Amino acid sequence: MNWAKIARFSFYFHLKLMQSSPNQNDAQVSSNSSPLKRAMSTRHLVMISLGGAIGTGLFLGSGEVISQTGPIGAIISYILGGVIAYMVMLCLGELAVHMPESGSFGTYAQRYIGPGTGYTVTWLYWLTWSATLGTEFTAAALLMQEWFPHISMWLWTLIFAAIVFGLNMSSTKWFAESEFWLSLVKVITVIAFILFGLLAIFGILNYQGHTSAPLFSNLTDEGWFPQGLFPIFTTMLIVNFAFSGTELIGVAAGETEDPAKNVPKAINTAIWRLLIFFVGTIIVISALLPHQMAGLHAEGVSSSPFVTVFDHIGIPYAEDIIRFVIITALLSAANSGLFAASRMMWSLSAKKQLPALFSRVNARGIPYIAVIVTMFGALPGLLSEQFAPETIFKNLLGVAAFTMVVVWMSICLSQFNFRRQWYKQGHTKAELGFAAPLFPIVPILGFIFCLITCISMVFDPEMVVGFICCLIFIAICYISYAFLYKDQSQP
Numbered sequence: 001m002n003w004a005k006i007a008r009f010s011f012y013f014h015l016k017l018m019q020s021s022p023n024q025n026d027a028q029v030s031s032n033s034s035p036l037k038r039a040m041s042t043r044h045l046v047m048i049s050l051g052g053a054i055g056t057g058l059f060l061g062s063g064e065v066i067s068q069t070g071p072i073g074a075i076i077s078y079i080l081g082g083v084i085a086y087m088v089m090l091c092l093g094e095l096a097v098h099m100p101e102s103g104s105f106g107t108y109a110q111r112y113i114g115p116g117t118g119y120t121v122t123w124l125y126w127l128t129w130s131a132t133l134g135t136e137f138t139a140a141a142l143l144m145q146e147w148f149p150h151i152s153m154w155l156w157t158l159i160f161a162a163i164v165f166g167l168n169m170s171s172t173k174w175f176a177e178s179e180f181w182l183s184l185v186k187v188i189t190v191i192a193f194i195l196f197g198l199l200a201i202f203g204i205l206n207y208q209g210h211t212s213a214p215l216f217s218n219l220t221d222e223g224w225f226p227q228g229l230f231p232i233f234t235t236m237l238i239v240n241f242a243f244s245g246t247e248l249i250g251v252a253a254g255e256t257e258d259p260a261k262n263v264p265k266a267i268n269t270a271i272w273r274l275l276i277f278f279v280g281t282i283i284v285i286s287a288l289l290p291h292q293m294a295g296l297h298a299e300g301v302s303s304s305p306f307v308t309v310f311d312h313i314g315i316p317y318a319e320d321i322i323r324f325v326i327i328t329a330l331l332s333a334a335n336s337g338l339f340a341a342s343r344m345m346w347s348l349s350a351k352k353q354l355p356a357l358f359s360r361v362n363a364r365g366i367p368y369i370a371v372i373v374t375m376f377g378a379l380p381g382l383l384s385e386q387f388a389p390e391t392i393f394k395n396l397l398g399v400a401a402f403t404m405v406v407v408w409m410s411i412c413l414s415q416f417n418f419r420r421q422w423y424k425q426g427h428t429k430a431e432l433g434f435a436a437p438l439f440p441i442v443p444i445l446g447f448i449f450c451l452i453t454c455i456s457m458v459f460d461p462e463m464v465v466g467f468i469c470c471l472i473f474i475a476i477c478y479i480s481y482a483f484l485y486k487d488q489s490q491p
Contacts (some may be wrong), residue, residue, distance in 0.1 A: 040256040044176035045249050045266035046273075051183030051332040053245040053274050054190060065235050066305075070226040071219040071286030077232050078282055081239035082275035085246055087446035088408045090436040091415035092250045093267045097434040098418070100259035104250040105407050106347055108414035112421070119353060119485065120477035121410045126344040127473065128403040129337035130377025136334035137161050137378065140327045147323075161378070164334045168342065168371050171364040172255050175339055182332040189325045190277045193306055197284030200313050207288065208312035216287050233456075240453050242278065244404045245333075246270055247411070251340045255365075260433040285309065338374055345370035353485050402470040405454040412447040416440055 040048075066074040095108045105125060110118025141156035148156075167178045199205040203213025225232075249266050253259050285305045310318035346367040349358035362368050419439050422432070429435045436442050457467050 040172065040176045040252055040262075042262040042265050042269075044180055045252055045256060045262055046269045047180040047183040047187075048176070048252055048336060049246045049249050049266060049270035050187055050273060051179055051245070051336060053243050054183070054186045054277065054329065065239060066282065066286055068227060068235050069231045070222070070224070071282070072224045073227070073229075073232045074282045074286065075279060077235055077239045078242070078278045079275070081236065081243050082271065082278065084240060084446065084449045085243035085274075086271045087442045088411055088450070089246055089249070089267045089271055091443050091446060092247060092411050093264050093434050094415055094432065094436045095411070095418060096250045096253040096263045097260050098432065100253040100256065100263065101347070104253065104343075104347075105247070105410055106344065108418070109410045110351075112414040112417040113410060115485070116478050116481045117410065119348070119481045120474055121407060122344050122348055123477050124403045124470070124474070125407055126341045126374070128400050129341035130374045132400060133334055133337055133375070133378035136330045136337070140330040143323055143327050143330075160331060160334070161375070164331060164338055165371070165375055167335055168338045169366055169368060171366065175335070179332060179335055182328055182335060185328045186325060186332065187277075189321075190281060193309065194277070194280040194284055196313055196315070197288060197309060200309075201284065201287050205313055208314075214288060218287050218290060221290070236453060236456070243274060245336065246274070247407065248336055248340055250411070251343050264434040288312070338371065341374045341377070342367055342370040345374060399466040399470055401457060402454065402467055405450050405457075409447055409450045409454070412443040412450065416443040416447070
């Protein structure tokens with residue numbers, strides 16, 4: 001069983017028109033919906049966003065981009081990916097401050113693109129996370145078996161599923177705290193990697209195979225672009241999804257204290273930190289490893305460039321450390337995924353597009369029925385270990401990739417239409433709690449770059465099946481909306 005590929009692929013899985021008061025205590029979609037509790041602070045939002053983006057793709061897959069593009073190409077790719085993500089998040093920030101609701105993307109698309117599109121976007125985002133929950137648990141269990149080979153993988157899977165379910169069912173505050181600490185493990189690892197790597201680059205720490213400081217000669221040893229410019233664009237899909245998860249800020253905005261203040265601060269903090277972390281990591285790997293050696297050529301965690309660099313610096317138990325961090329990354333992704341998917345289901349129910357029981361909340365403000373039902377969506381991923389795992393994972397990757405692109409495109413288009421309506425109603429930019437700069441350039445460029453990424457998927461044979469399945473799913477969503485909800489009054 002090629003569990004290294006499982007860990008890599010699992011990463012990719014990895015509001016009303018009236019403005020809500022920043023001081024309101026609960027988040028609602030309509031007068032008939034039950035409230036969700038506003039319990040998250042800026043630090044929670046930042047770590048949820050960082051945790052969503054920093055995953056196994058960075059720890060296991062970063063070397064893949066370097067090996068395909070060369071060091072300079074990889075740096076350019078990640079900078080471009082960060083810029084695209086930043087444009088999308090600026091659009092999201094404007095919408096989330098004006099309408100801080102847990103329905104987030106679906107609500108914005110419903111009001112500013114069309115009700116059928118809002119319905120479809122909500123279901124697409126739910127599909128991504130619910131369908132891939134099981135793959136996160138399975139991958140983490142396989143990694144645990146490397147330490148405890150005599151313990152059943154299914155036992156570990158049940159343990160991890162129970163932990164994530166318990167954290168999501170406890171309270172919004174406990175979920176946010178758990179995600180803060182899970183994400184902190186990854187952040188500390190990346191910071192340590194960059195700091196130790198820089199010390200090795202400048203010769204302050206000894207580095208295996210070098211009698212003098214390596215410096216940055218590896219970056220251009222074989223030319224600026226050893227594979228040409230084209231791989232920079234072909235790897236943009238990988239890079240773009242390295243930044244996916246930042247949009248979780250929008251989902252969490254409906255359960256955030258003082259969203260007008262905390263959401264913009266979290267977006268700016270998260271994006272710039274991610275850009276520094278990603279680019280810094282790529283520079284360290286590229287400077288210390290020949291780009292041909294950076295890719296994944298071995299099985300397991302030992303193939304991670306993080307492990308190779310730590311080993312060469314002399315950090316003890318490097319492989320065990322990174323294995324622990326990757327397990328943490330998987331649990332963090334599952335934790336955030338269950339949260340996001342359940343809020344999408346809650347939002348649909350609050351808009352009367354699902355039975356009312358899905359919007360029920362317990363005394364702690366948790367939409368418990370939505371959480372329970374979403375957990376059952378993990379079953380296909382749990383079965384992937386027994387039935388054609390690599391095929392299932394590749395198809396799920398295609399589904400996740402397409403979904404994220406569509407969601408990001410909907411965010412850009414929603415903000416573009418919202419701002420136009422805002423001006424037509426006689427309002428000014430200054431009246432907005434937070435305004436994305438350089439309108440309309442930012443939403444237009446964000447939409448175009450996401451569309452290009454989406455089109456590129458058509459030419460990737462590993463994503464064609466997932467791409468087609470998503471098109472069928474989208475068609476079903478629009479058809480079902482037309483038959484079931486087209487004539488219902490909008491909130």
